[in-house]
Amino acid sequence: MPQDYDGNNSKLYHNEVKAILEQSKAKHKVCIADACHSGSLLAMKQPLQSTLQSYYRAFNESKGGLALLMSSKGEEYSLEDQGLRSGIFSHYLIRGLKGEADVDGSKIVTMREVYDFVYKNVHTYTSNVQTPTISGAFDWAMPVAVVRH
Secondary structure, three states, X not given: OOOOOOOOOOOOOHXXXXXXXXXXXXXXXXXXXXXXXXXXXXXXXXXXXXXXXXHHHHHHHOOOEEEEEXXXXXXXXXXXXXXXXXXXXXXHHHHHHHHHOOOOOOOEEEHHHHHHHHHHXXXXXXXXXXXXEEEOOEOOOOEXXXXXX
């Protein structure tokens, strides 16, 4: 929902979001959208300090960029499931960011890992009806989450 929502027009145009992100001077930019037609650290088993140091090192070593992760292709709907009590994309995105996407066991989830996890699971769960997409100029090794367990 746009922050300037007027009660009538609920659209947030892709080109507006992209333009805002492109103007940002931030090195690392990630935009995740769960929308139709979108084309606790204390629980960590590994010592907190070493995990965070690894995360910040990976963050500094990545080239950064702008990644646009969308819940579906432009012509598709983003589906919800009452059993999941959320959108299917958001469900798998959260699971991936919490650690299920961390295939190399580094305790750091990269853009590549989260995209591959979300794509595979959403595509399978929806019987190929919903296809998450990613675009932009970014480093696939860009870290997006620290695994807490």
